[in-house]
Amino acid sequence: MPEKSLGLVAGGEASNGGWMRGVVGLSEEGFKMMKGICISKPGGATSRAVAQRLRHPAAQSDSTPTSSTLYDKSSSTKMKGLFKSKPRTPVDIVRQTRDLLSFAARSSESRESKREEKMAELFKNLRELKSILYGNSESEPVSEACAQLTQEFFRENTLRLLITCLPKLNLEARKDATQVVANLQRQQVNSRLIASDYLEANLDLLDILIAGYENTDMALHYGAMLRECIRHQTVARYVLESQHMKKFFDYIQLPKFDIAADAAATFKELLTRHKSTVAEFLSKNYDWFFAEYNSKLLESSNYITRRQAIKLLGDILLDRSNAAVMTRYVSSKDNLRILMNLLRLFAAKQNKPPDIVSILVANKSKLLRLFADFKTNKEDEQFEADKAQVMREIAALELRDRP
Amino acid sequence: MADVQRIYSANRFDYVLLDEIGNGGSATVYRAFYLPLNAVVAVKCLDLDRCNNGSLENIRLETQTMSCVDHPNLVRAYSSFVVDRNLWVVMPFMSVGSCLHAMKKAHPSGLEEIEICFILKETLKALDYLHRQGHIHRDVKAGNILVDSNGAVKLSDFGVSACMFDSGDRQRCRNTFTGTPCWMAPEVMQAETGYDSKADMWSFGITALELAHGHPPLSEYPPLKVLLMTVQNAPPRLGDKKFSKSFKDMVAMCLVKDPKKRPNAGKLLKHSFFKHAKPPEVSLKKLLAYFRPPLNPVTVLQIQNSESAQQLPSKNMASAAEYEARSMRECQKGISAWTFDIQELKAQAATLLLDDDNDETLESSLVDNYRDGLTVMGNCNQLFPLKC
Numbered sequence: 064m065p066e067k068s069l070g071l072v073a074g075g076e077a078s079n080g081g082w083m084r085g086v087v088g089l090s091e092e093g094f095k096m097m098k099g100i101c102i103s104k105p106g107g108a109t110s111r112a113v114a115q116r117l118r119h120p121a122a123q124s125d126s127t128p129t130s131s132t133l134y135d136k137s138s139s140t141k142m143k144g145l146f147k148s149k150p151r152t153p154v155d156i157v158r159q160t161r162d163l164l165s166f167a168a169r170s171s172e173s174r175e176s177k178r179e180e181k182m183a184e185l186f187k188n189l190r191e192l193k194s195i196l197y198g199n200s201e202s203e204p205v206s207e208a209c210a211q212l213t214q215e216f217f218r219e220n221t222l223r224l225l226i227t228c229l230p231k232l233n234l235e236a237r238k239d240a241t242q243v244v245a246n247l248q249r250q251q252v253n254s255r256l257i258a259s260d261y262l263e264a265n266l267d268l269l270d271i272l273i274a275g276y277e278n279t280d281m282a283l284h285y286g287a288m289l290r291e292c293i294r295h296q297t298v299a300r301y302v303l304e305s306q307h308m309k310k311f312f313d314y315i316q317l318p319k320f321d322i323a324a325d326a327a328a329t330f331k332e333l334l335t336r337h338k339s340t341v342a343e344f345l346s347k348n349y350d351w352f353f354a355e356y357n358s359k360l361l362e363s364s365n366y367i368t369r370r371q372a373i374k375l376l377g378d379i380l381l382d383r384s385n386a387a388v389m390t391r392y393v394s395s396k397d398n399l400r401i402l403m404n405l406l407r408l409f410a411a412k413q414n415k416p417p418d419i420v421s422i423l424v425a426n427k428s429k430l431l432r433l434f435a436d437f438k439t440n441k442e443d444e445q446f447e448a449d450k451a452q453v454m455r456e457i458a459a460l461e462l463r464d465r466p
Numbered sequence: 467m468a469d470v471q472r473i474y475s476a477n478r479f480d481y482v483l484l485d486e487i488g489n490g491g492s493a494t495v496y497r498a499f500y501l502p503l504n505a506v507v508a509v510k511c512l513d514l515d516r517c518n519n520g521s522l523e524n525i526r527l528e529t530q531t532m533s534c535v536d537h538p539n540l541v542r543a544y545s546s547f548v549v550d551r552n553l554w555v556v557m558p559f560m561s562v563g564s565c566l567h568a569m570k571k572a573h574p575s576g577l578e579e580i581e582i583c584f585i586l587k588e589t590l591k592a593l594d595y596l597h598r599q600g601h602i603h604r605d606v607k608a609g610n611i612l613v614d615s616n617g618a619v620k621l622s623d624f625g626v627s628a629c630m631f632d633s634g635d636r637q638r639c640r641n642t643f644t645g646t647p648c649w650m651a652p653e654v655m656q657a658e659t660g661y662d663s664k665a666d667m668w669s670f671g672i673t674a675l676e677l678a679h680g681h682p683p684l685s686e687y688p689p690l691k692v693l694l695m696t697v698q699n700a701p702p703r704l705g706d707k708k709f710s711k712s713f714k715d716m717v718a719m720c721l722v723k724d725p726k727k728r729p730n731a732g733k734l735l736k737h738s739f740f741k742h743a744k745p746p747e748v749s750l751k752k753l754l755a756y757f758r759p760p761l762n763p764v765t766v767l768q769i770q771n772s773e774s775a776q777q778l779p780s781k782n783m784a785s786a787a788e789y790e791a792r793s794m795r796e797c798q799k800g801i802s803a804w805t806f807d808i809q810e811l812k813a814q815a816a817t818l819l820l821d822d823d824n825d826e827t828l829e830s831s832l833v834d835n836y837r838d839g840l841t842v843m844g845n846c847n848q849l850f851p852l853k854c
Contacts, residue, residue, distance in 0.1 A: 197600065234536045238599065279472055283530055318476035320546040320553060321533050324526040366514060366551045371522070416515045 539592035588619035617746025664725035671720025
């Protein structure tokens with residue numbers, strides 16, 4: 064890397080100092096740890112790997128020209144002898160990634176060739192971050208290194224930069240970034256999920272992630288990040304109470320299956336993970352939510368949408384925390400008609416799959432008895448006609464109908 | 467960045483299904499014509515009625531993996547969408563078909579070393595890419611390696627692939643019992659130990675033997691016996707005099723029982739055997755000559771009358787005999803959706819081996835079924851393969 068770009072990469076003088084402290088801090092920890100491990104478990108293969116990894120936090124990555132140039136510039140010769148491979152600490156990598164992301168964010172100003180070089184550097188850094196968090200085929204992740212990485216990542220606006228720059232990355236870097244963000248949601252530092260704190264203060268990032276479903280290229284990456292972020296209850300509450308919730312009914316029916324299915328998975332997560340939040344949301348938003356649910360999902364023309372919607376509705380209504388919502392749902396005639404229509408679809412389908420026939424046949428007498436006792440207070444021709452058709456279909460079923 | 471996801475639409479009327487090229491379990495693969503681009507593609511039609519809700523989630527993951535891979539040696543999903551009760555997955559059309567199919571037609575007793583070297587090297591590049599991303603393919607075999615008329619080689623079928631990084635957690639290892647028995651690594655069979663991407667390296671070694679001999683080792687035995695013999699016996703070797711020492715050495719490196727001692731895909735790519743790989747026009751010249759050039763898509767379209775063009779071609783379009791033959795051929799790939807109780811299986815295996823009298827009859831019926839391809843249902847109590 065040319066000398067000129069050094070300032071930018073290292074983030075100036077102050078950052079150089081911090082970088083040095085990072086190296087020393089980690090190595091001390093590393094040696095302490097190594098000593099400890101050697102006493103308790105002499106020569107264990109894992110402990111050796113851990114110790115080695117702490118000494119070389121960016122293990123498996125080649126030492127980059129940047130880090131070595133930087134090192135020579137800012138360090139004494141004494142240090143040089145100590146660290147032969149001139150490793151970068153997780154903190155260094157996060158900082159450098161952040162600088163490169165800021166560069167990418169305002170990139171149009173710079174020359175094309177320089178940009179390519181920096182983007183390549185950025186992609187490599189993202190891969191290194193992933194390798195520290197997940198380990199690789201040779202080594203397991205080291206919790207100390209992960210904690211340092213996480214802390215530095217959320218100290219500043221790295222996540223915001225990463226999310227806003229994601230469209231500028233190539234496919235592989237997007238996938239790496241997604242896996243890094245997913246992992247960071249679960250990293251605890253001093254038994255706190257600092258990702259949750261960060262997101263709580265930056266809830267507008269969720270708006271970007273959700274809008275990703277409208278962009279074919281970004282949908283799967285933003286979608287995967289989003290699903291990890293709503294593991295935090297406050298984040299899930301924000302999404303549930305936002306205007307975005309209405310959009311999910313359209314996203315679930317997008318023509319591209321992979322994207323629609325991703326939106327459906329996120330929707331399901333939102334409505335099942337945090338029980339009390341979900342119950343509160345459903346009772347407050349009952350009317351519009353179930354109106355949309357019935358008309359857009361249960362009566363969708365898309366087979367998968369209908370099928371997933373029935374399954375999810377069952378999961379929601381049968382959850383004990385949603386008992387009040389369930390009572391309200393099952394006291395509506397419209398809801399009953401929609402579900403009966405669905406049952407009619409199952410019963411009326413020609414060439415029913417064998418397992419469906421078996422279920423219907425096994426429950427034949429119960430179903431018929433249930434329907435026979437079904438009366439509405441008012442006369443309703445449509446309802447009676449639907450009912451009669453379902454009953455006819457079920458009554459005619461026998462096991463030999465199995466194809 | 468020209469992204470295929472935007473080039474190929476999700477509109478069924480842009481695709482004209484032509485003839486059936488493969489059939490396995492709940493999916494049928496058609497050669498198809500993509501009207502906006504005048505291009506031939508392959509469309510996999512998956513019958514959703516035959517998938518339970520659990521497998522819907524797997525289908526989502528498979529499709530997402532397939533649309534997010536970008537490597538010349540991997541089959542990418544161009545588009546996927548729901549048509550009636552089917553899921554259509556649009557993929558590149560590979561005119562020669564699978565290596566297994568090519569081999570059975572052109573050299574039933576095995577390919578030549580120059581051909582094997584090229585095919586394996588391309589496959590290994592795909593595995594290297596997948597493993598670096600944290601994926602395990604779990605079903606590497608000649609039947610899943612596709613070749614097109616230019617000699618491009620692509621690894622396909624992520625139906626049972628697993629991601630080690632699923633949902634943000636590094637999973638130490640997988641312990642689902644999945645794959646196709648002859649190609650399965652010993653540690654995959656011993657469910658208690660768990661396995662990682664090195665399991666693919668074993669299957670890769672078996673695939674090398676398959677390409678060299680026309681069939682994988684132990685293919686004459688029933689699945690249960692294959693499992694037992696793979697775990698108990700010494701690993702198979704490439705012994706034939708006609709093959710080079712470096713080929714034999716490469717195979718031996720993959721077929722080591724201790725997964726830790728197997729090289730990873732990246733390392734194996736540097737093996738001297740692969741240094742001799744020639745470009746496809748040289749290495750696959752003879753093989754490709756067996757397969758006539760692909761039909762001109764325009765002619766195909768004219769032959770195909772537009773009245774039936776928008777529909778799924780009905781099975782009686784091809785004569786019953788022809789259909790039967792094609793379906794048999796594809797079935798030989800073996801259907802590999804394995805998830806079942808390993809303990810149960812071991813118990814079955816033990817009785818099978820103890821009871822010598824039954825062994826004889828059981829074996830022959832199993833072998834017959836096995837040759838036709840087989841399915842073993844999830845958690846099944848009786849282990850008789852079902853005909854597909």
